[in-house]
Amino acid sequence: MTTRIERHHYDVVVIGAGGAGLRAAIEARLAGKRTAIISKSLFGKAHTVMAEGGAAAAMGNVNSRDNWMVHFRDTMRGGKFLNNFRMAELHAKEAPERIWELETYGALFDRTKDGKISQRNFGGHEYPRLAHVGDRTGLELIRTLQQKIVSLQQEDFAETGNYEAKIRVFAETTITELLLDGDRIAGAFGYYRESGEFILLEAPAVVLATGGVGRSYKVTSNSWEYTGDGHALALRAGATLINMEFLQFHPTGMVWPPSVKGILVTESVRGDGGVLRNSDGKRFMFDYVPDVFRKQYAETEEEADRWYTDPDNNRRPPELLPRDEVARAINSEVKAGRGTPAGGVYLDVSSRMPAEVIIRRLPSMHHQFKELADVDITKEPMEVGPTCHYVMGGVEVEPDSTAAFGRVAGLFAAGEVSGGMHGSNRLGGNSLSDLLVFGKRAGEHAASYADGLSRRPKVSTADVEAAVDTALAPLQRQSGENPYTLQQDLQAVMGDLVGIIRRAGELTDALKRLQELKLRVANVGATGGRRYNPGWHLAIDLRNMLIVSECTAKAALEREESRGGHTREDYPAMDPQWRRVNLVCSLDDDGDVHLERKPLPTMRPELIGLFDRAELAKYLTDDELAGFDALAETEAK
Amino acid sequence: MGTKRHFRVWRGDSAGGEIQDYDVEVNEGEVVLDIIHRLQATQAPDLACRWNCKAGKCGSCSMEINGMPRLGCMTRMSTFEEQETVTITPLRTFPVIRDLVTDVTFNYQKARETPAFAPPAGVAPGQYRMQQVDVERSQEFRKCIECFLCQNTCHVVRDHEENKNAFSGPRVFIRAAELDMHPLDARSDRKEHAQAHQGLGYCNITKCCTEVCPEHIKITDNAIIPMKERVVDRRFDPLVWLGRKIFRRDELENQPAHTAAGPGSGSMAPSTSTGVTGVAAGTPFSSARQPEGPPVRSDGRMDVAEMVLPHQGGPSPFGDDQNFPLPPGHFTYNHPAPEKDDKH
Numbered sequence: 001m002t003t004r005i006e007r008h009h010y011d012v013v014v015i016g017a018g019g020a021g022l023r024a025a026i027e028a029r030l031a032g033k034r035t036a037i038i039s040k041s042l043f044g045k046a047h048t049v050m051a052e053g054g055a056a057a058a059m060g061n062v063n064s065r066d067n068w069m070v071h072f073r074d075t076m077r078g079g080k081f082l083n084n085f086r087m088a089e090l091h092a093k094e095a096p097e098r099i100w101e102l103e104t105y106g107a108l109f110d111r112t113k114d115g116k117i118s119q120r121n122f123g124g125h126e127y128p129r130l131a132h133v134g135d136r137t138g139l140e141l142i143r144t145l146q147q148k149i150v151s152l153q154q155e156d157f158a159e160t161g162n163y164e165a166k167i168r169v170f171a172e173t174t175i176t177e178l179l180l181d182g183d184r185i186a187g188a189f190g191y192y193r194e195s196g197e198f199i200l201l202e203a204p205a206v207v208l209a210t211g212g213v214g215r216s217y218k219v220t221s222n223s224w225e226y227t228g229d230g231h232a233l234a235l236r237a238g239a240t241l242i243n244m245e246f247l248q249f250h251p252t253g254m255v256w257p258p259s260v261k262g263i264l265v266t267e268s269v270r271g272d273g274g275v276l277r278n279s280d281g282k283r284f285m286f287d288y289v290p291d292v293f294r295k296q297y298a299e300t301e302e303e304a305d306r307w308y309t310d311p312d313n314n315r316r317p318p319e320l321l322p323r324d325e326v327a328r329a330i331n332s333e334v335k336a337g338r339g340t341p342a343g344g345v346y347l348d349v350s351s352r353m354p355a356e357v358i359i360r361r362l363p364s365m366h367h368q369f370k371e372l373a374d375v376d377i378t379k380e381p382m383e384v385g386p387t388c389h390y391v392m393g394g395v396e397v398e399p400d401s402t403a404a405f406g407r408v409a410g411l412f413a414a415g416e417v418s419g420g421m422h423g424s425n426r427l428g429g430n431s432l433s434d435l436l437v438f439g440k441r442a443g444e445h446a447a448s449y450a451d452g453l454s455r456r457p458k459v460s461t462a463d464v465e466a467a468v469d470t471a472l473a474p475l476q477r478q479s480g481e482n483p484y485t486l487q488q489d490l491q492a493v494m495g496d497l498v499g500i501i502r503r504a505g506e507l508t509d510a511l512k513r514l515q516e517l518k519l520r521v522a523n524v525g526a527t528g529g530r531r532y533n534p535g536w537h538l539a540i541d542l543r544n545m546l547i548v549s550e551c552t553a554k555a556a557l558e559r560e561e562s563r564g565g566h567t568r569e570d571y572p573a574m575d576p577q578w579r580r581v582n583l584v585c586s587l588d589d590d591g592d593v594h595l596e597r598k599p600l601p602t603m604r605p606e607l608i609g610l611f612d613r614a615e616l617a618k619y620l621t622d623d624e625l626a627g628f629d630a631l632a633e634t635e636a637k
Numbered sequence: 638m639g640t641k642r643h644f645r646v647w648r649g650d651s652a653g654g655e656i657q658d659y660d661v662e663v664n665e666g667e668v669v670l671d672i673i674h675r676l677q678a679t680q681a682p683d684l685a686c687r688w689n690c691k692a693g694k695c696g697s698c699s700m701e702i703n704g705m706p707r708l709g710c711m712t713r714m715s716t717f718e719e720q721e722t723v724t725i726t727p728l729r730t731f732p733v734i735r736d737l738v739t740d741v742t743f744n745y746q747k748a749r750e751t752p753a754f755a756p757p758a759g760v761a762p763g764q765y766r767m768q769q770v771d772v773e774r775s776q777e778f779r780k781c782i783e784c785f786l787c788q789n790t791c792h793v794v795r796d797h798e799e800n801k802n803a804f805s806g807p808r809v810f811i812r813a814a815e816l817d818m819h820p821l822d823a824r825s826d827r828k829e830h831a832q833a834h835q836g837l838g839y840c841n842i843t844k845c846c847t848e849v850c851p852e853h854i855k856i857t858d859n860a861i862i863p864m865k866e867r868v869v870d871r872r873f874d875p876l877v878w879l880g881r882k883i884f885r886r887d888e889l890e891n892q893p894a895h896t897a898a899g900p901g902s903g904s905m906a907p908s909t910s911t912g913v914t915g916v917a918a919g920t921p922f923s924s925a926r927q928p929e930g931p932p933v934r935s936d937g938r939m940d941v942a943e944m945v946l947p948h949q950g951g952p953s954p955f956g957d958d959q960n961f962p963l964p965p966g967h968f969t970y971n972h973p974a975p976e977k978d979d980k981h
């Protein structure tokens with residue numbers, strides 16, 4: 001069969017048109033490279049728009065004591081010291097410049113009284129640090145970068161008469177395969193979603209900026225695009241993934257009705273008097289207070305209720321336990337069969353406060369659920385459960401250049417698809433600044449890598465033919481299994497067995513089920529033709545979701561401790577020995593996931609010197625602490 | 638748990654198509670986009686529909702629901718009557734790709750022709766100083782999620798392919814207004830440009846765009862009217878205005894834009910000489926629908942009392958007796974596809 005393939009030549013291909021991808025493309029174009037941007041959706045629709053809080057950057061506009069060192073400390077603390085220290089350092093140092101740069105592109109952040117960029121407080125940040133625009137900072141970021149790209153295209157038009165002379169956006173295009181010449185990137189192969197036609201982009205450098213993996217979970221705030229494409233492309237090209245066991249879940253996301261499934265219910269709902277009940281109507285959190293917290297939390301409903309008005313003489317209600325405790329409790333109730341039909345529990349404020357108080361205290365929550373779901377939180381309880389919304393793990397990169405580790409050259413990664421920066425847990429606001437800082441670096445280094453090549457790598461015809469066959473396979477199995485059913489089954493495995501609280505037995509079970517799913521996915525079919533066929537697109541994406549899910553499950557089983565976004569019920573404590581270990585996934589020759597342990601890089605003396613010994617003692621092993629003391633001693637002399 | 642409800646969904650592609658009937662389970666609290674997803678998962682795996690965030694933030698799932706341009710993720714099933722049939726059709730103003738997916742290139746093309754933000758000379762990054770009160774006006778327009786419902790609704794281009802060339806549409810006007818009101822933008826000709834090259838004058842302020850905006854941006858009141866007023870401020874003084882009242886139209890030298898498109902004439906020069914997108918690609922600029930002025934008397938003169946006419950600007954293309962949303966059920970839908978006629 002002959003298939004028409006549209007061919008293009010570029011210097012840098014950026015896969016992903018969210019914040020990181022667009023920032024990388026701008027930098028590559030500014031370096032004079034012919035740059036292609038691959039967008040799975042329309043230009044400007046990226047998932048970055050969902051970010052509400054802001055972009056963290058230590059500009060010190062609101063509190064002048066803030067600086068990069070404080071930001072660095074907060075980031076390391078948030079990630080429980082598993083972060084790649086160099087990435088956290090670069091991020092903290094460069095974030096302010098990246099934000100200021102956006103203003104020269106036309107961004108309009110909220111202002112302080114003296115006309116500077118306003119900054120807001122956020123969990124885990126010591127000072128007000130998040131540059132923001134109301135609650136739509138992500139949208140502002142995407143629009144600003146999108147418009148900067150248009151402005152660069154206008155410059156090119158003025159010069160050459162062609163808007164797309166140097167930078168072109170391939171909207172609604174999916175890349176299914178990276179093509180190699182030996183161990184060097186030679187190009188990328190994919191299809192136009194609109195027409196189903198194939199496209200081959202020959203380029204020596206590829207930047208991955210494809211975002212996360214949340215679509216493999218039953219309850220997620222992520223969009224359909226988040227199928228782990230970049231993670232899987234990197235693995236298949238010979239790169240490695242780290243920290244894949246770390247996923248960020250929120251304990252109370254909506255699970256019902258479907259129109260708001262995955263949307264987060266802010267913790268202040270519980271702080272203001274919201275209580276959690278199971279399907280028997282029981283306020284179950286009292287059964288889940290761990291011994292270490294026993295003294296601070298109320299033992300009876302009466303005492304808990306008095307706390308809201310008289311916090312000095314009463315103990316806190318157990319609904320206000322830390323996030324992971326709440327999540328664990330919800331998880332246990334659901335697994336014991338006391339959950340709601342949709343697999344959550346009830347979060348009730350309606351029976352606790354008069355309607356006008358709820359509306360006054362939680363105006364945006366009330367409005368959001370009224371508008372999106374016609375749920376009146378003043379009249380009925382909400383159905384909530386743990387929701388997946390960010391993956392800390394990703395492509396293992398060299399911090400300064402964002403070049404992927406492993407056996408492939410010419411591959412770069414930035415944003416959520418890259419790993420290491422956030423360690424085991426990401427602070428709110430650090431993702432928007434992360435994608436600007438490392439997006440820029442990725443574009444810059446991809447451009448200079450392309451410059452340094454003496455010969456352009458060549459795409460081999462056989463590889464292209466293989467890619468075509470793989471992409472078309474589902475369409476040739478019109479009677480194969482329904483991709484939507486397979487996706488639901490995968491989501492069930494990941495949501496139920498590799499979710500927020502993990503156990504060895506369940507993880508082993510999950511790995512077995514993923515193997516079964518692998519066989520079924522190999523037989524997935526798609527009805528209809530190639531023109532804008534979502535069933536076919538999903539059938540192709542499933543392969544990526546599966547392989548990334550396997551990495552997560554394997555790493556989660558291996559890491560026998562609880563840290564940040566990885567909670568093992570059978571190993572509830574953080575273990576300093578495990579802090580020294582990164583889990584690295586790669587693909588072996590048979591296409592199976594191979595997991596290995598790799599030591600964490602050692603922090604430079606002047607960076608570790610930024611922390612108190614008392615704080616470090618919580619994270620470091622005795623050996624490491626002895627090293628720290630020796631260091632402090634030489635310093636003192 | 639759920640009840641079966643009747644849906645009619647337009648299926649087809651650029652070669653044509655028709656409305657197909659489906660009975661789908663609907664559960665409490667669902668939105669139209671949930672129903673489309675269920676359709677895909679159960680009955681029509683290849684049903685094409687754009688979506689992303691499912692929370693009203695990305696503007697991907699634009700469609701026409703019972704004739705009303707809306708976001709699928711923001712249209713709750715509970716807003717319909719229990720037995721009501723829900724009819725879902727693609728955006729009418731843009732060429733169909735397949736099913737509910739249309740080719741919205743037009744909007745990106747027009748955005749690209751809008752001059753970008755011009756940074757102030759000599760102000761280093763980090764030195765930008767603006768007051769909150771001054772950025773708020775532009776911030777309203779930057780809320781835009783680019784769902785293009787305003788573009789789809791605007792009757793200057795809805796069913797008037799020939800106007801697409803000279804008319805950029807409400808989305809682009811709020812972008813122009815945003816930059817015009819940006820405290821530090823270095824260009825001072827945003828309004829003139831909007832008038833001369835983007836067809837601002839075609840807008841006759843029927844406010845349809847404002848009505849469909851899911852972000853509740855006051856497109857007409859806060860962007861288009863101020864842009865028009867300022868243009869008027871500059872271009873006309875009262876004597877000129879009076880002249881236009883007294884003289885016959887053919888005695889006036891300042892004709893509507895499309896007839897005098899020379900540079901510097903202050904007219905709405907089309908930005909390119911041919912149509913840019915989809916069915917309009919290559920279509921020569923046409924003046925089939927000109928900017929509509931007020932009615933004239935039999936002697937060719939305008940009534941000085943034009944201000945008291947019942948309608949501001951031209952009549953609605955849907956007719957004055959048409960209310961939205963259209964009654965559900967059996968209205969027909971043919972996606973405009975001019976090239977189909979050419980084949981015969």
